[in-house]
Amino acid sequence: MKTRVLLLVATVAARPPVVGAQHAAPLQSPGGRALTPRDSAVHTLNRLAYGPRPGEIERVARAGVLRWIDAQLTPDKIDDKDLARREREFDVLKYDRGDLATLYTEVQRARQERKRMGDTAADKPDDSPIAVKGRRFAAQVQQLAVVRAALSERQLYEVMVDFWTNHFNVYVAKGADRFLTPDYIEHTIRPHAMGRFEDLLIATAQSPAMLFYLDNWESVAPGASPPFPLSARRRGGQGGRTAPKGINENYARELLELHTLGVDGGYDQHDVIEVARIFTGWSIRRPQQGGDFEFHDWAHDTGDKQVLGVEFERGHGMDEGIRLLKVLANHPATMHHVSRQLCQRFVNDDPPDGCVDDAVAAWQRTHGDIREVLRAIFHGPDFWAAANVRAKVKTPLEFVVSAARAVAADPDTTPRLAQMVARLGEPLYLHVAPDGYPEREDAWVNSGALLDRMNAAVALAAGRLPGAVVALDSVAPDTVDVQHLIAAIDDGILGGAMSENTKRVISSQLSDVTDPVQARALAIGLAIGGPEFQRQ
């Protein structure tokens, strides 16, 4: 195999290296060792993608890592036919918010009927066709995320969709969010995942899912009441909700604390209240029927407001909110807060300051173009530093998807992989608190979870997971030649990171296995369940 050394530059000045350059000077790690093209490819696929598929490390190294990164930064230009074909099998995509709302209402009605009939077994699962359909759709929504992450050629894009899904977290099991969330993913998060942060922020602020999740849809100015009486159903409550009560600060607080400035971003309780006042009236038309964003004039607080020293003169209705969101999107604290999270995701659980600085600089320069912020991170020295290579641990989603990719699994609509992600602790769209699933390893690495990962790895490699056909031939031939197996697995799955200890253990475990199919499954299962594969 050709080993043309790809050398990346350690810049002295603050500018990132030339995109796509194959001729730049070497990036020096502390020991003076540069990352080989192979190592660079492995590292890139571990961070910008959900890990390599068989043969992918070679392909990326040969094409040139920076060139590959460049291409990933323009996902629209990447063809994704295979995924598109697989997506058509997901019926849930054919239903819009209104359809799903109708389905949900039918399921609820059927359940109330059963209770009225005196059915006392509250925990028994409902086998009626309508309830089964509801559960199937809920499972499909989760499985779809896993399938996209596993099969898409637009890997960086899928990674960013996951990042923003957590950053702008919504809890699918809260009331109307059951049928508002799928649309939120398709039409709010996905279209804006690699555009401008400001556009994404505004889209989330106006999304019915977020408005419902953080209660802003029912936030009204004190004393305001609708000009016409709302029926109990239109008020969207269950259990006899009374008339709207006043300002709800929930969204305002999380907008500042989590979505933009960050907890140390320099705002105070007064700002939270003022922000809440600005967003009064940002609501949903007929929420229980899956309605659109709707601004309610009657609910809006019409006074002057002041946020972070910025004046918002009375009388501008909904525009106050848009203006505020733009102020927040371009605020230095926001740039820093979100850049830090991006560096945490892509570089290290403790993000290096230099990385954050580079990202912020790119944000300023491009008014929050997410692609350029990412480009700055991937071209900075911290991303390529040896100390940051393999320094992170995969989240449950990253583990399951990278395992599926490693064995060239072809997942269908069966929710088994999504269930595996849930069992490992990360049930998709089911994070209750608005901060989203955490990024740091100490949230995910615990004794129970590790045992579960080992079990998952063994089951996957043995092809015992319904709905995920694995193609181990593309990883390694079925053989009892242990050294051959180990080399193939080290090369193709672990990217050369297999330790001597691991080689020894696998050899020893295979020493009395005579069936080549079994030998291969065992070796791959041990590798994927082992410590090296947990790292990214």
Add this chain to the structure above:
Amino acid sequence: MTISRRVFVKSGGVALFSLGMDPLFLARAALGSYKPLPPVAARCRPVLVCLFQRGAVDGLNMIVPHGDPLYYRERPRIAVPGTDVVDLDGYFGLHPRLAALKPLWDSKRLAAIHAIGSPDATRSHFDAQDYMESGTPGVKATPDGWLNRYCQHDREHEETPFRAVAFGPELPRILAGTAPSLAIADLQAFGLRAPQPAARDRLTRAFEELYAGSATGLLSTSSQEAFQAVQTLQRVDPTRYQPANGADYPRGRLGKAMLQIAQLIKADVGLQVAFADVTGWDTHVNQGASEGQLAARLAELGQTLTAFTQDLGDKLDDVVVLTMSEFGRTVRENGNSGTDHGHATAMLVLGGPVNGGRVLGRWPGLDPANRFEGRDVAVTTDFRDLFAEVLARHLGATDLSTVFPGFTADPTRFPGAIRA
């Protein structure tokens, strides 16, 4: 401390990796060098079992104020008749399907706390459960649960992987956090899975060796705990467990969870904090009175708790079971013979250390003038006062400010659930 971008070596506990070389840490020299945990004398090891009734249990039909005519006036169809109630103190009584708990009341090992709940007024199940598990009502961004924060700050008992265990498919919010805790769905299935025990042991050994020799950092310490837990459980031999003293747990998730908790307590593996939950309390429609939906759930609860105490025998002297629910239900029944979301509810404490035989808290009565928003039982005891008392007086916690941030635990406000 700023890290110049030209410095690639991180200070602190992060491992340094050089590609292609063996990891620097080899924490374990040889395999099979686990030292068996010294059995901890049961007398010295208090255990707290938290049981979350998810869905907002109707405290009024659980601990019935049968001495108040308002109760009957507001609930013509679903009030428990005075003749069916198991009287406790002349005013309150147990729902008849909790009758099995009466002996515990009589032996002063069961108490109830009424009119207890959250200072936050939300009637959203998910928000209120979130607040009760995070221990920070009104604050949504708290990343961990109060039980985990207790474990973080009381480090005395952290030498066992079984210190904090939740019985169920996933780790609940109440135990989320940086202190190690385990979620166990099934004791018998815990560990590596394989068709036969021999294959399972071999696979376990293989992964043990992999992690022992190749894991670094948190992966190393957590995997050590994992294999220690597996080994310990094998000694406990959960497949052979028989409840003691004729204890008869009901079939179902709750019975199974409490059976496993009892099993672990008796196995002396260092369990200090256990958690289980049970659903089905959200009785909006057709709640029933002495019989019906709620009665069925209470029957299961009563039978489970009774079996649990029987199974434990003497060990109950060091155990406190604490029930909790995110809020209560409306005083008045609704148009569907059920109740809607309320505010205060009732919680139970059960066990040797309990100050039993009384209904604690400050009962505000059912008079409309004393109700919360004119419709619910008012909260006169903040749930954190009860939880703080249990942590302090039963588990010996000393610094509660970190366990309940933004709340000052004051012993004069403790409901008096635990004997001093």
